Amino acid sequence: MKFGTIARGLAAGAAALAFAVSAQAADKTIKIGVIYDYTGPLAGGGSELQARGAKIMIDYINAQGGVEGYKIEPIYADAQSKPDVAINEAVRLIEQENVDMLLGFYSSAQCVPVAARVEQLKKFMWITTCISPAVLRDRNLKYVFRPQVHGGMFGTSSTDFLAAYSKEKLGIEPSDLKVAIIHEDGPYGSGVAAGNEVGSKQQGFEIVLKEGYATTAPDLSSLVTKLKRARPDVILHTGYNPDISLFLRQAQEQGLRFRALIGHGAGYGVPDKLYEALGDAANYIFNVDPVAIWLLDPASLAPGLGDVTEMVGREYAKAVGTPDMDPKRISAHVGMAASNAHVFFTDVLPRAIRDHGGISADALRAAALETDIPVGGTLLGFGVKFPEPGGAMDGQNTEAFPVVVQYVDRDIKVAWPKALQTIDPVLPLPDSSPYAK
């Protein structure tokens, strides 16, 4: 409540201030290069949904009159699902389009090299999506910030969840629980898998298999065979879209059985596609991701944020041509980019302009370092705070957390953490699932 009052006061003050300066500064613009994938395999895997979320937020902020007298001028670019294109586009936007900063990035394989390049060019980069810890770990980047959850947190969320329910639901002591960790072998999958491994060791699980594979692999049957041999109770999987449906299909055909399957974002974040490929076999799959913003209770958020959440859902439904779509069915990807962009436009950017003299990379950095949003202060529910520079994860939001959702009869239910639960998790897989042990 206290936060709400302060926020409201700040907002009112900011609005008044913006009004005062807008007369002389109406034509000021901040040029932002927005990079996601509109083509290539990652586009359908979630990147295009993220791009839509970011665009909805930018249009909304502009419709509100911009930020502190600045109009936002987005320049959208397509990374084509390729790291080299992402780098080229980033450099082109900075050097030729003279953008003031970059925002976006879906793929960790793009984020890792792009972040280094942008840092060299001394531009500010606000990452809405990619989650690999490798983007920031031990690199001490000055101008790269990520409000998003990082992959290690994804990996340990699933193991925390399992530890809490292993005995109660599966009847297995955590120290006897057998888990298998499988992942695509890029920075995203490897980063999450490393978190899975750390979490499993902390909880005392037995890791019976840990293995990566290329997302373009035409066949995963040997992996399925190895899993059958290792007999895990739970499979922790991180992958993109086509490899996930290939794996699940081959697993079903080869008779792989387990008690639970936990996915970690990307392909698992698009339940419609899982159901399209697998039918009801997709039931009871878990997924770790920042929550889809429409699943949160607006009362648990700072005042006013509920309306923004609703606006994003409405605009998305309009944009895809189904205006009466139930927002609870919208992919989490859309809200993730919208929320993380919202933090930038309503917290970091106004403070940079107001207190740090403008929109230079240094002003934006100074403003970002002062960000201190408590729990409930973002559309995604988590807080935002960046660590003191000089640590292992400079630029990483320390207050972010993902949730564990479960797909039940085509609905998305929150299964973890307990405070946000909308379902008592269904564990182990019921006999109706073809994967049930």
Next chain:
Amino acid sequence: MGRIDTRVWLIVIAAGLFVCLAYVPAIIREGDLGFAVSDVFLYEAMINGLLLGGVLALLSLGLNLIFGVVDVVWICYAEIVMLGMYGIYYLHSFYGVPLLIAMPAGILLTAIIGYAVHELVIRHLLDSAPINQLLATGGLLFFFQSVATLAFGIDFRNLGVSLGSFPLTEDIYISWSRLAAFIVAAACVAGLYLFLTRTFMGTAIRAISQDREIMTLMGAAQGRLYLISSAIGGGLAGLAACLLVLQYDVHPFVGLSFGPITFMICVLGGLGNMVGGFIAAFILSELIALGGYHFDLEWGYVFAFAFFIAMMFVRPEGIMGRRS
């Protein structure tokens, strides 16, 4: 005579390598020969390899036929498979056409595409340098990917139809769609062989593949034979699409998963040699399956590519290729 000997030796060596790769890692790991021999999952891996081989053999068949006859490598072959997959997907999931009609329609579609590719592009390049032909079909690859992206969007589509599997033993299950691919590939090789050796048209195609200029002088209609071969090759891509669409998501870039390995198989078998391609598909798929079973999945591909490179030194013309 000497050539046949080399082939026999190659088969013996390949068989030896296969047995080593199958059992030695398990013996080293477990220190127990009995375990290695009775490991039921090892046999599942072998069967996986065999079934994957069927899929790859089917994919390489059309590419091989076209190369054997027209002497042009269609780099864009896997993209034609992709278009066939889209055709079947849309007919079935969008327009509700039963699969048994949608699939032949898909084959017809790719046959027409194959025909068009030859008529519109390749025909004009027959006398160009091979590199230009490669560049043209490479360009087609990007053209098809872009057309698919524009026309169908970047969404992953899935037919949502699975043929399921049947249990061979308590632990081993065989996927019907993979088995179907295997059987269809074998039947196609046999069918093509009979077509090429027992029919007038087939004899004409073989003749023109041996010498384009001379056969034309003897009155063979070169253009027509090329068109027929291209259409059959395209149709075989559609046949592969029928079986792949049951296993994989359809998206504009699905060809990237198969294109390179299909091309490798054709080269390893001897470009243009269908029996060679058939054998090569199974060699590579077993290397992938067994390597992937004993080590990390990626090692399977390392073994397959290493074997491929070694073979390019030992026998650059391919397992069954003619020395030129």
